[in-house]
Amino acid sequence: MSELESSSKRTFLKGSAAAAAAAIMPRSVYAADTWDVIVVGGGTAGMPTAYFAAMRGLKTLLIDKYHMLGGTLDRSGGQIAAAGTKFQKSLGIVDTPDEHYADILRINKGTGDPALGRLFVDNAAATVDWLFDNGFKAVEGHPVAGSGHEFFLKRRYQWGSKNGVSIYETMQPLIDQAVARGKLQVMLSTGVTELLQGANGAIQGVKTEDASGTRSELRAKSVVLTSGGSASNPVMFQDHHGVPLFAKIAHPMSQGHGLTMGLGVGGYLRGGDKYLCSFGAVLRDRAYPSPIDAGVVLQPHQRMPWEIFVNASGQRFVREDHASVDHREKALLAQPGHRCFVVFDQAILDKAPPLIPGWPREKLMAAFNQHAMFTTAPTLAELGARIMVDIGVFEKSVADYNAAQQTGSDRFGRNHMPLPVAQGPYYAVGVQGFTIKSSAGLAVNPSLQVIRPNGQPIPNLYAAGEVIGGGATSGASFVNGMMVTPALTFGRLLGSKILLRNA
Ligand SMILES: Cc1cc2nc3c(=O)[nH]c(=O)nc-3n(C[C@H](O)[C@H](O)[C@H](O)COP(=O)(O)OP(=O)(O)OC[C@H]3O[C@@H](n4cnc5c(N)ncnc54)[C@H](O)[C@@H]3O)c2cc1C
Known part of the structure; x- marks a missing residue:
């Protein structure tokens, strides 16, 4: 048995029937070939990215450094916002992406990335509909216009009775099913340590290290960074925002690994100046x-x-x-x-x-x-x-x-x-x-490709979630649901449409 095989047997999706099935996959399934997609981080953005890519037939590997999927959903408010959802319509609430977009601009004074904002509002309802179609339930009386942050002008904001966990519990069975059907591979307790970059600058895969210290190189046609922000890394957080990390509240794996890796292959950061408390x-x-x-x-x-x-x-x-x-x-x-x-x-x-x-x-x-x-x-x-x-x-x-x-x-x-x-x-x-989140993140274009300072995409490298920074989505204000909902939405778009568009 090779080192890679034995380590993978230990780290594949522990604790579910799907995990058992995944653990006995022959080595070639996860190691020898080139993956279509490697998703780095299986949290809020990574779960939908991997699920939709796998369901589209792409050969997909989801890797997480933690011992379980879900990332920050274990503690997030899970408060999500979208306009034109089936849920709103069932309650007679008439709402449109244009109104949602205008509300975001009213609240953050246009300080977010306009193209990403537009991409988000136009696709958020389908994301929220997908959650509801798969069993997600909002608490009684929702949607609401606001709660802890600036209020919207319309009722388009909701969350489940277990907050972020309600979203996790909606997505995890879908992941399990995809694994059980052999469409998706999940590797837990394994950190991605480096991106493999060819001489032409294109990303070719990742290097990993599992809990036992075993290192591997995995090849892929595209890599998606969904590894979260740096709000559990005081040194990096202060470096990126010029403000101390005051509160200990983020997920322990929010160490900014994806930021470091993206910078290492030519990406750049933006949004640190949009910090708000x-x-x-x-x-x-x-x-x-x-x-x-x-x-x-x-x-x-x-x-x-x-x-x-x-x-x-x-x-x-x-x-x-x-x-x-x-x-x-x-x-x-x-x-x-x-x-x-x-x-x-x-x-x-x-x-x-x-x-x-x-x-x-x-x-x-x-x-x-x-x-x-x-x-x-x-x-x-x-x-x-x-x-x-x-x-x-x-x-x-x-x-x-x-x-x-x-x-x-x-x-x-x-x-x-x-x-x-x-x-x-x-x-x-x-x-x-x-704050509970990083404002600074890797700059991406509207195709969610990580870009260089000159605007050119780094071939085969994509990012979604907090790794692209709250400044890009929420701007210099706290806009309702403007972290979790874009993370889910951009993940869904990457998996279902954007990655390997012509595959
Ligand atoms: C207490 C709290 C409440 C919040 N409430 C809300 C809210 O109500 N609404 C809202 O919009 N936003 C909210 N946020 C923010 C929002 O929850 C996060 O921004 C969002 O969940 C981050 O999603 P993500 O996919 O980017 O990262 P995560 O969900 O954190 O997932 C990242 C994953 O990457 C993994 N990872 C990290 N490094 C590596 C590596 N090197 N290799 C492999 N895997 C790695 C991690 O283990 C993790 O599973 C809240 C945040 C907190 C902390």
Whole structure:
């Protein structure tokens, strides 16, 4: 038995009947020949890429470094958006790709890649229909116009009861069936380490290394990078975005391998300048990247703010009840360290709805004694000293707000000001702007070919998903579903149409 054969027997799709079938395939099936398609990474984009390529009759190998498929779907919100879906039509919602496109431009001010945006909206409904046709179910009351990010003007946004896992559980049986029917090969616990490039610059395959350290070279007519972003690689993330990776939340395999490999064969990065932070995470500590210990509800559509927000200098910086999520996120992005403190007093604590859903009062009060991001003090000056803001600036910010609360006229235009921040003890919760995705990614053209800085495609090399960067799809704003849905859609398009178009 060759090294390649024995290692492959260990790594093929463990844990399913299809896996057992795949594991006894003769060596020639997966090693000797040239594959039509090798898909590097079997997550959100890689699963549909491989499935559709295989169902089209292309000889397809899906390789993943992790021990199971699905990638970031194990933790993603799985919130997806499309216009003109069968689901919308069943509910009498009239919507079009043109309206979806216009909504995306309204939200991100045209900062995404226009051609990719158009490709996406024109093909998103068929992707979402495919999921629904294969058993995906949206939660009751969907689609909605929005949730945590800027709202759409139409109801075109939905997710399953298990979030990203609902999408994974829809796709995994399809993959299993394709494997069982001998149409698709899947290799797990095997990382792609390098792209094979010919003297003419064309990609000819990949080098791999499995969990036991066995290395192989596999030849292919086309290679698709669907290996995700770099949001679990603090050094690379900061290098690409100029911003620390604050939160530890992405998939452990989001190490940016595909980015490195794409750069190594002549591709280039774009989109790092489109970084934006989400509002609302309480990190465990300031040793970045840090786990997120709590989420505070700072969205006026979910809970009107009773508290004020001050930055690291002690200044208010945004209208806390501004209706636009994007406006508040961009305001936080402009603050030093992308962080702020949510400040309130005893009266607000007693009367306002809970700031942290699911946290009983005792847990919250205990956090003020134990947690690095929760601070309390009998006076404002002491609170300011403890959270290390400029005490004079901080006291003035609170005094100005209290005056505004009295007169009803706030310099930021805030309307919801039920109580002043006036009676100790005082409280502050440190909130960090953070992101869950890479904005920077490999530049691709509308055929999803990885391109060189001169715009020329690198022959036989394609990419989809977060490896092409959130900046390309979502632009400089968080647009609803604008990571998962393009990942699925571009994967479906690559597999069903684009790869080896004339094969
Ligand atoms: C907590 C969280 C919530 C989110 N919620 C949403 C949401 O609701 N809506 C939305 O649109 N977006 C959301 N996102 C973003 C979105 O989920 C991701 O951008 C998307 O799932 C990434 O898909 P992908 O296919 O590019 O990567 P992944 O799904 O991460 O798949 C990449 C795969 O490549 C494999 N891989 C990596 N390196 C190698 C290698 N060298 N060789 C072989 N395999 C490799 C990995 O193991 C993985 O399986 C969320 C992200 C997070 C972290």
